[in-house]
Amino acid sequence: xxxxxxxxxxxxxxxxxxxxxxxxxxxxxxxxxxxxxxxxxxxxxxxxxxxxxxxxxxxxxxxxxxxxxxxxxxxxxxxxxxxxxxxxxxxxxxxxxxxxxxxxxxxxxxxxxxxxxxxxxxxxxxxxxxxxxxxxxxxxxxxxxxxxxxxxxxxxxxxxxxxxxxxxxxxxxxxxxxxxxxxxxxxxxxxxxxxxxxxxxxxxxxxxxxxxxxxxxxxxxxxxxxxxxxxxxxxxxxxxxxxxxxxxxxxxxxxxxxxxxxxxxxxxxxxxxxxxxxxxxxxxxxxxxxxxxxxxxxxxxxxxxxxxxxxxxxxxxxxxxxxxxxxxxxxxxxxxxxxxxxxxxxxxxxxxxxxxxxxxxxxxxxxxxxxxxxxxxxxxxxxxxxxxxxxxxxxxxxxxxxxxxxxxxxxxxxxxxxxxxxxxxxxxxxxxxxxxxxxxxxxxxxxxxxxxxxxxxxxxxxxxxx
Numbered sequence: 060x061x062x063x064x065x066x067x068x069x070x071x072x073x074x075x076x077x078x079x080x081x082x083x084x085x086x087x088x089x090x091x092x093x094x095x096x097x098x099x100x101x102x103x104x105x106x107x108x109x110x111x112x113x114x115x116x117x118x119x120x121x122x123x124x125x126x127x128x129x130x131x132x133x134x135x136x137x138x139x140x141x142x143x144x145x146x147x148x149x150x151x152x153x154x155x156x157x158x159x160x161x162x163x164x165x166x167x168x169x170x171x172x173x174x175x176x177x178x179x180x181x182x183x184x185x186x187x188x189x190x191x192x193x194x195x196x197x198x199x200x201x202x203x204x205x206x207x208x209x210x211x212x213x214x215x216x217x218x219x220x221x222x223x224x225x226x227x228x229x230x231x232x233x234x235x236x237x238x239x240x241x242x243x244x245x246x247x248x249x250x251x252x253x254x255x256x257x258x259x260x261x262x263x264x265x266x267x268x269x270x271x272x273x274x275x276x277x278x279x280x281x282x283x284x285x286x287x288x289x290x291x292x293x294x295x296x297x298x299x300x301x302x303x304x305x306x307x308x309x310x311x312x313x314x315x316x317x318x319x320x321x322x323x324x325x326x327x328x329x330x331x332x333x334x335x336x337x338x339x340x341x342x343x344x345x346x347x348x349x350x351x352x353x354x355x356x357x358x359x360x361x362x363x364x365x366x367x368x369x370x371x372x373x374x375x376x377x378x379x380x381x382x383x384x385x386x387x388x389x390x391x392x393x394x395x396x397x398x399x400x401x402x403x404x405x406x407x408x409x410x411x412x413x414x415x416x417x418x419x420x421x422x423x424x425x426x427x428x429x430x431x432x433x434x435x436x437x438x439x440x441x442x443x444x445x446x447x448x449x450x451x452x453x454x455x456x457x458x459x460x461x462x463x464x465x466x467x468x469x470x471x472x473x474x475x476x477x478x479x480x481x482x483x484x485x486x487x488x489x490x491x492x493x494x495x496x497x498x499x500x501x502x503x504x505x506x507x508x509x510x511x512x513x514x515x516x517x518x519x520x521x522x523x524x525x
Contacts, residue, residue: 183217
């Protein structure tokens with residue numbers, strides 16, 4: 060066996076990685092040429108790579124490291140649980156203390172009457188579960204023809220076949236196809252798609268597409284509508300204020316289930332425990348993962364309302380995963396929730412650091428490359444544009460400018476992602492005011508460098524309007 064460590068030279072690590080490791084959402088040929096950045100340590104909101112560079116993690120890993128890196132309490136919780144009960148399944152009328160405790164705690168935190176949890180190991184698995192849950196629910200109610208789930212284009216609900224089908228990423232749909240019975244409507248992205256409408260008018264128009272879709276499909280065939288309170292991987296799309304009240308009116312009118320995908324928005328990301336609370340909605344099912352354990356253990360789940368759980372309990376739900384309610388993952392999640400609660404991290408995001416980040420982040424609109432800066436809690440995005448007044452897209456292929464900006468961020472030791480030509484952030488919830496200042500300074504520097512390159516290469520050109 061090849062012996063390597065964090066002291067192994069970076070080039071050797073990169074070569075081994077390219078030879079044997081297949082990365083998610085990565086072109087292998089490009090990675091082989093460039094080499095992956097090798098992360099070796101992390102503390103708080105900072106990463107350290109194999110070259111000793113310290114990097115401010117503006118994405119909290121993949122939207123998940125809410126309490127920051129290096130919390131020894133979570134390592135200790137995992138160690139204690141591994142010594143006591145490292146694994147047992149929750150199939151066949153069996154349970155264990157960590158799953159019982161975590162389920163009760165989630166029920167305390169979740170809004171409304173969401174009091175029941177079906178566990179998975181990720182948000183993708185949980186959203187796959189939701190497909191079967193809602194169809195089983197309607198079959199048990201004597202309406203098995205209710206099969207269709209309505210979602211939104213550019214939504215992200217996971218990358219397994221079922222959850223990817225729920226999502227609206229067309230590039231993902233093109234690799235392997237989709238499962239039947241999912242219908243997509245347009246997203247509430249006013250900046251890119253609002254045209255001459257006001258945000259308020261646009262929010263209503265996009266929400267009412269749901270009603271039109273229900274009528275077109277047939278209300279007797281529609282099982283549920285699934286959406287993220289704030290679209291995350293789609294570019295941190297914060298809907299106009301008119302959007303969610305109208306959506307809730309429509310789902311109640313037609314009696315369909317509302318699934319709130321809280322994988323990104325949950326556990327403090329929007330300044331409340333759940334994005335549903337921030338947006339003022341009452342879902343029948345919530346999908347959770349990521350911030351549930353701050354990424355320290357793979358765990359996710361579907362949180363069900365009393366009514367949904369009661370209906371499902373009438374049959375044997377022939378579904379589950381080997382690691383559903385894994386005791387170590389549950390123990391770590393419980394400790395993570397304790398820290399979020401006892402250290403007042405969610406409240407601090409809502410009342411102190413969140414407003415400060417909002418003020419600083421929105422100031423980026425003063426940059427000549429930035430047309431919009433939208434943020435809620437600790438998730439935000441900026442729209443890059445060659446012409447602010449017309450909200451124009453670039454004439455270059457979508458994502459070209461975003462990629463250039465992302466690379467400048469990485470070069471300046473700031474992790475900031477791009478979605479098309481939007482730049483997005485989702486930092487650890489423990490980010491301090493001083494670190495917020497560093498994030499904004501590095502973002503501004505990266506925007507300057509990107510802008511200079513675009514001008515030098517003649518890329519500050521607006522696409523013609525169709």
